[in-house]
Amino acid sequence: MAEAANAQDLYSGTKEVAESHQFDETKLAAWMEANVEGYEGPLVVRQFKGGQSNPTYQLVTPKKKYVMRRKPPGTLLPSAHAVDREFRIINALYPLGYPVARPYGLCMDEEVVGTIFYVMDMVEGRILWDGTLPDSTPAERRAIYEAKVKTFADLHNVDWKKAGLEGFGKEGDYIARQIHRWTKQYKASETMHIPEMEQLIEWLPKNIPPGETTTIVHGDYRLDNMVLHPTESKVIAVLDWELSTLGDPIADFSYHLMNWVMPPGDSARGSIMAIDDLKAWGIPTMEEYVAMYCAHTGRKGLPELDYYFAYNAFRLAGILQGIIGRVRAGTANSANAESNAARVVPLAKFAAEYARRAGMPG
Template sequence: MAEADNAQDMFSGTKEVAESHKFDEANLAAWMEANVEGYEGPLTVKQFKGGQSNPTYKLFTPSKTYVMRRKPPGKLLPSAHAVDREFKVINALYPTGFPVARPYGLCMDEDVIGTIFYIMDNVDGRILWDQTLPDYEPAQRRAIYEAKVKTFADLHNTDYKKVGLQDFGKEGDYCARQIHRWTKQYKASETMHIPEMEQLIDWLPKNLPKNEDVTIVHGDYRLDNMVLHPTDPKVIAVLDWELSTLGDPLADFSYHLMNWVMPGNDESRGSIANIKDLKAHGIPTLEEYVDMYCQHTGRDGMPDLNYYFSYNAFRLAGILQGIVGRVRDGTASNANAASNAERVVPLAKFAAERARMAGMEG
């Protein structure tokens, strides 16, 4: 309980702007004056505490509060921290009624504050950092999870062509492209021989699910990436669209489902997999949650779920090995190198176990 409270305190609310993330606030105020409908200063800037990879600021004016997301300053990978893509998807979804913050403007001129940025509405509500919801009653937990899966299904049910996102990503072969990408990353970053990874590198691309759908995918849909209504079990804004693209909705949904099947490595956020009796706790079981999603999306079931679990664990192993490799090469901070390295083998073993359940031999 104390750990959950610590996480809630650690990531909630705002702080003074970090020295490394400061910028010319007068320039921002002038840009907002010219580009944000209804803006009236003076402007006060704070920074959100939460661990976003894109620095996120709360902007206060006498009559309204806004949020700014920007690229971090400094040298970055070309495709990383694409706040312009975040703005594009929010801008497309907002008119449909899907719960996202109202977008106000995107600035591609790096001279204004040093990086590109966008401004959106500040949505007041609850951001819950511990997915086990320790401060709630079982019936409340159930209602929150029902709202969460319904909102996720609504995203996947959105016609991306109708909302103007047909050029938001490549159509089709999403899993194949991801497997190729993370295989390449894993090989370039390899620090030890892991037999399970070699098996998966061979088996996964040869056994792709048939008839892959294409929808908008969020990429990191989870409880602390959304704002809930202050009192009701209702999602009022989905946040952090940094990884969104066009892709396979079942890859997106099954990544979200990993919370049910893998013990959490970060205990401060809580882990559904560590709860002995989910029904008594109020959180839907994996089977119930999958059924809810299928009902909302008109599916008969998810026969390829073990494949997707294997794929997602393989992808995570590739991502973490990439971090380990960058530490080895001296291009990343050493802070969490040991813990990331320790997670790669268990993920590979889990991925291989699920692949065997999906038909892989050996």
């Protein structure tokens, strides 16, 4: 558990703004004065430690705290870091009562801080980085996991057309488009030849399970992308909507399920795979968690999970390869980004293993 505790320390809280992410704070203060209801300076800017993709800042004023998310500076991959899309989805969900931070404004004028950005409320609560929840009781762990899965199901149950999200993504063929997207990113950032990735690039698009539906998808739903109530087992804000779009809810949910099947050594953020007796620990088994999700969404079951696990590991390998490319280009935000390089090959092998279970020739 020591590594996970270190992860909590490493990613939690704020720091001085990194030199590469500094900007003219007087311009931001002037924009806040003109665009954020109730804003009163003076303004102090801090940078959050976590979140390596879009630089995220805490904006502190005498009466209130805000959060700013911005595109990173430098040369970026096409369609990456779409903070304008993040703002749109938060702006659509907030009026529905879905747990997101209150959005205050989007600025498309790059003259203010150097890149486009948006400002939202600072939701005070707990962000936990260790999925084993070592500081909680078994009953608390169970309640947190139940809150997580219900909040996720609630997202997939949102009527996205009524929420005003027409055009936020394409209807249908989500898996095919995602495979194409991450294949393209992987190739654009490729640093070595990985045979399993080549085999997956060939097999995955030809074997997509039928029956795909379309809902809002988060794209990276996990414990450390949400704020829990300070004392209750309740999700009060879901964060980091950069990858959100319209797509296949099972792809989205099965990515979250990777926590139950990923090797413990894949990440330093606490793996529930390292726990021998989930029941005694208070954490639902994968089968129980799937049953909870199905109960909340009216599904009878989730077949084809082996394919989805293969797809999600492949997608994650593509995402991490993109981060490696940004490290190489000098535009990655997090100090730990380089360690992602060691994860790509094991993820490719993991994906290939599940793809073979789903029928890929071995």
